[in-house]
Amino acid sequence: MTTGEIWTQLSSAMTGLVLAWVMFEQYFPYQLRGYLQKYSQKLMSYAYPYIHVTFHEFTSERLKRSEAFSAIQNYLGSNSTKTAKRLKADVVRNNEPVVLTMDDYEEVTDVFEGVKVWWSSSKTVPKTQSDERRYYRLTFHKSHRDVITEKYLEHVLKEGKAIAVRNRQRKLFTNNPSEWSHVVFEHPATFDTLAMETKKKEDIKKDLTKFSKGKDYYAKIGKAWKRGYLLYGPPGTGKSTMISAMANFLDYDVYDLELTTVKDNSELRKLLIETTGQRKKTEKDDDDKSDKKKKEAEDERKSGSKVTLSGLLNFIDGLWSACGGERIIVFTTNYVDKLDPALIRRGRMDKHIELSYCCFEAFKVLAKNYLELKSHETFGKIEELLGETKMTPADVAENLMPRSDEEDEEECLKRLIEGLETAKEEARKKAEEEAVSKAEKADKEGGETSSQVAKENCEISAEEAKENGVIAGG
Numbered sequence: 001m002t003t004g005e006i007w008t009q010l011s012s013a014m015t016g017l018v019l020a021w022v023m024f025e026q027y028f029p030y031q032l033r034g035y036l037q038k039y040s041q042k043l044m045s046y047a048y049p050y051i052h053v054t055f056h057e058f059t060s061e062r063l064k065r066s067e068a069f070s071a072i073q074n075y076l077g078s079n080s081t082k083t084a085k086r087l088k089a090d091v092v093r094n095n096e097p098v099v100l101t102m103d104d105y106e107e108v109t110d111v112f113e114g115v116k117v118w119w120s121s122s123k124t125v126p127k128t129q130s131d132e133r134r135y136y137r138l139t140f141h142k143s144h145r146d147v148i149t150e151k152y153l154e155h156v157l158k159e160g161k162a163i164a165v166r167n168r169q170r171k172l173f174t175n176n177p178s179e180w181s182h183v184v185f186e187h188p189a190t191f192d193t194l195a196m197e198t199k200k201k202e203d204i205k206k207d208l209t210k211f212s213k214g215k216d217y218y219a220k221i222g223k224a225w226k227r228g229y230l231l232y233g234p235p236g237t238g239k240s241t242m243i244s245a246m247a248n249f250l251d252y253d254v255y256d257l258e259l260t261t262v263k264d265n266s267e268l269r270k271l272l273i274e275t276t277g278q279r280k281k282t283e284k285d286d287d288d289k290s291d292k293k294k295k296e297a298e299d300e301r302k303s304g305s306k307v308t309l310s311g312l313l314n315f316i317d318g319l320w321s322a323c324g325g326e327r328i329i330v331f332t333t334n335y336v337d338k339l340d341p342a343l344i345r346r347g348r349m350d351k352h353i354e355l356s357y358c359c360f361e362a363f364k365v366l367a368k369n370y371l372e373l374k375s376h377e378t379f380g381k382i383e384e385l386l387g388e389t390k391m392t393p394a395d396v397a398e399n400l401m402p403r404s405d406e407e408d409e410e411e412c413l414k415r416l417i418e419g420l421e422t423a424k425e426e427a428r429k430k431a432e433e434e435a436v437s438k439a440e441k442a443d444k445e446g447g448e449t450s451s452q453v454a455k456e457n458c459e460i461s462a463e464e465a466k467e468n469g470v471i472a473g474g
Helices: 003-027 030-047 067-079 142-167 198-212 215-221 239-250 265-274 283-303 309-317 360-371 379-388 393-400 409-473
Strands: 050-056 087-090 099-102 107-112 115-123 134-141 171-175 180-184 226-232 254-256 327-333 351-354
Touching: 050 067, 050 142, 067 099, 067 107, 067 115, 067 134, 067 142, 107 142, 115 142, 134 142, 198 239, 198 351, 226 239, 226 309, 239 254, 239 327, 265 309, 360 379, 360 393, 360 409, 379 409, 393 409
Parallel strands: 171 254, 226 327, 226 351
Antiparallel strands: 050 134, 087 099, 107 115, 115 134, 171 180
16 A cells, blocks of 8 residues: 555545544434533543643633643743744743743653653633633653652642742832832842841841741741831931842742831731732723722821721731731831830830941942942042041932033042032031020020029018018007
8 A cells, every 4th residue: 555545545544534523513313412521531540640730820710820830831831842843922020031831732741750741831712812711731651640649749839839939020009099100110220239237137037048048947836927127317318228238139029018008907918918919800890899999098188097006006916917928017207216015015116127327338339339449549538538527428429420421430539529618618507506505595494594583582582571571560
């Protein structure tokens, strides 16, 4: 038999099978089809040695995406780039490489502890585009059931979630007024660029690292997995920059809570719970509720906040504070002495960090950041001036920043020295004025006291004269 004859017979056989399938679908009763498929699959299971596990994109709640599906997608995207022939590309962050994932109807293999498995991606044929449902199918030999179900799947989900953390776009949330809205968080601050003493930065980094790895430890000691930081110091000393550096160091989202817009304690508790995950909304939900939200926001603005101190304390370390995973709560203030002691005690604000005026070590960080200088002949003069006057890191940075392309480091350092000398002179004059004012006040108080004493002496003398006159007259 020639090759052409073989292909002709094969084509005829395939055509016959397709025709038989069409007739089966069209004329065979639906109920009987179900029984036939059920028992045919049962019969094949005795001869077919492979097991299939399917992971659908959506759970029973149509709008909720399966976390398992997302984790598998990330895992396969990371492990299939070298073997898959068809991939999908996406850009997660600006100026970073594209993220690749396995395309639909593609199949890749994976090996775990010597066990080979097969992953395939597919989707149902939709009647409309909104009905499209994608899924992954895992295939493995039935002799490896225990390894796959007890170890491999856990490995895939754990690795997939870790990849999602590395690739995701972090967000900056703000309450508006009783719901969170967000933008992409792209603040570039790091501990390397933070104007602070090296020893203090390393201490904070160690504390953050210890906390981020402390899930089991916090569970063992019976505490919620959270930590409070109090950042205090004059304006311009880097409190907001510190928060950004902490978020970048831990790869956390940032929730900026404006208490004055929160209506009451219940709304505050609701905001806290929603930091554990944002509910996915449809456009229809937003359209239906937009007018209502605007009215509620206006009412809340007019009525003002009714959040109490006890409500805020419960927000920090009450029962509801244990909801969700790890959480760092940061308070910032310019005037730590004005805060209620109950709010900042240890256990609520576990670590107090003072951010003060610029020291010489912090200046060297800024000089490296802004001018790429590690040393200069003027550094000695600057160190002396920083020890004699107070200037915030923000003001130092402003003086170091070149104002034009023509300005070099010499001009920037000269401007900083002039700024420090000016600040020193202004501080001297202010101290003299305060001393004069204090002296004048003391003199004034002393004069009033002398006048009062003289007046009392005159009254006493008049009284004595009167008494003497009466006795004499008697």
